[in-house]
Amino acid sequence: MANFQNPSSNPLHFSHLTGHRAVCGFGFALVFLCCSLLLACGPESSSPVVSAGASAASGDTQPANASLSLIAQVGKKLFFDKSLSASGAMSCASCHDPDRAYGPPNALAVQLGGSSLDKAGMRAVPSLRYKLVVPAYSNELVDPDGAGAPAPGGGFGWDGRADTLAAQAGMPLLSRFEMANATPEAVVSKVQAASYAPLFLQAFGKLALADGAKAFANISEALQAFQKEDPSFRPYSSKFDLYNSWVTVT
Numbered sequence: 001m002a003n004f005q006n007p008s009s010n011p012l013h014f015s016h017l018t019g020h021r022a023v024c025g026f027g028f029a030l031v032f033l034c035c036s037l038l039l040a041c042g043p044e045s046s047s048p049v050v051s052a053g054a055s056a057a058s059g060d061t062q063p064a065n066a067s068l069s070l071i072a073q074v075g076k077k078l079f080f081d082k083s084l085s086a087s088g089a090m091s092c093a094s095c096h097d098p099d100r101a102y103g104p105p106n107a108l109a110v111q112l113g114g115s116s117l118d119k120a121g122m123r124a125v126p127s128l129r130y131k132l133v134v135p136a137y138s139n140e141l142v143d144p145d146g147a148g149a150p151a152p153g154g155g156f157g158w159d160g161r162a163d164t165l166a167a168q169a170g171m172p173l174l175s176r177f178e179m180a181n182a183t184p185e186a187v188v189s190k191v192q193a194a195s196y197a198p199l200f201l202q203a204f205g206k207l208a209l210a211d212g213a214k215a216f217a218n219i220s221e222a223l224q225a226f227q228k229e230d231p232s233f234r235p236y237s238s239k240f241d242l243y244n245s246w247v248t249v250t
């Protein structure tokens with residue numbers, strides 16, 4: 001069974017906090033006070049608040065370079081590549097904006113896509129954060145917290161129809177109201193023409209773009225690897241995570 005433990009409960013993820021312990025280490029009764037002080041002066045508090053709908057050129061800011069595997073590096077290139085859409089103006093990041101927790105870039109209920117960017121989608125864009133441990137859909141998914149009876153859950157998409165991030169990644173590339181490529185081969189030929197094609201071959205092998213179906217599977221795998229490996233998809237920077245780390249280290 002999958003392990004659902006929140007990585008934030010691992011003190012190693014918050015080793016930078018230990019310096020504060022000396023200041024606030026007056027015993028358990030003061031933990032809450034210390035937490036409030038930390039929250040008041042923590043890095044989060046200096047971030048500007050961005051109003052909903054304030055985004056113009058959304059999805060263009062890439063996360064800082066992390067140490068990614070070769071395959072995940074390819075995935076990062078793919079994720080931000082607008083040429084992979086029929087319109088030539090839409091990448092994954094256009095709808096899943098890194099500056100908005102990989103959620104929608106504006107206040108629209110659904111995004112506009114398709115070859116002329118005029119086709120409304122049917123569903124709201126979910127955030128892509130914290131999707132590292134999502135089991136496949138099941139009608140009787142066991143509640144990881146043990147708080148309730150088994151219930152429908154799991155999978156990617158609002159209805160859970162994709163079992164893995166890789167299975168999901170192919171869908172928007174081909175959806176007629178999203179990136180709107182007619183066939184998987186159309187996507188592959190765009191990757192063949194991309195500046196990062198040599199990186200793709202380096203990651204997946206010299207003949208990786210020769211067979212359309214295999215190449216499309218590699219594209220999906222690379223997008224999955226980027227989403228799984230890049231820490232920007234799981235910052236664990238909320239007040240709850242900070243509190244959780246304190247409970248763990250004190």
Ligand code: HEC
Pocket residue numbers: 079090091092093094095096111112113121123124125126127128131155156157158159165168169172173177178179223
């Ligand atoms: C036009 C906007 C749009 C684009 C472009 C787009 N997505 Fe999405 N994405 C959505 C919507 C809407 C959903 C919800 C779909 C559903 O439930 O059927 C979604 C769902 C997802 C999910 C499932 C998340 C969850 O919580 O279950 C993942 C993962 C994802 N997209 C990744 C990608 C990747 C990778 C790309 C690029 C190849 C991409 N998306 C391009 C709009 C978009």
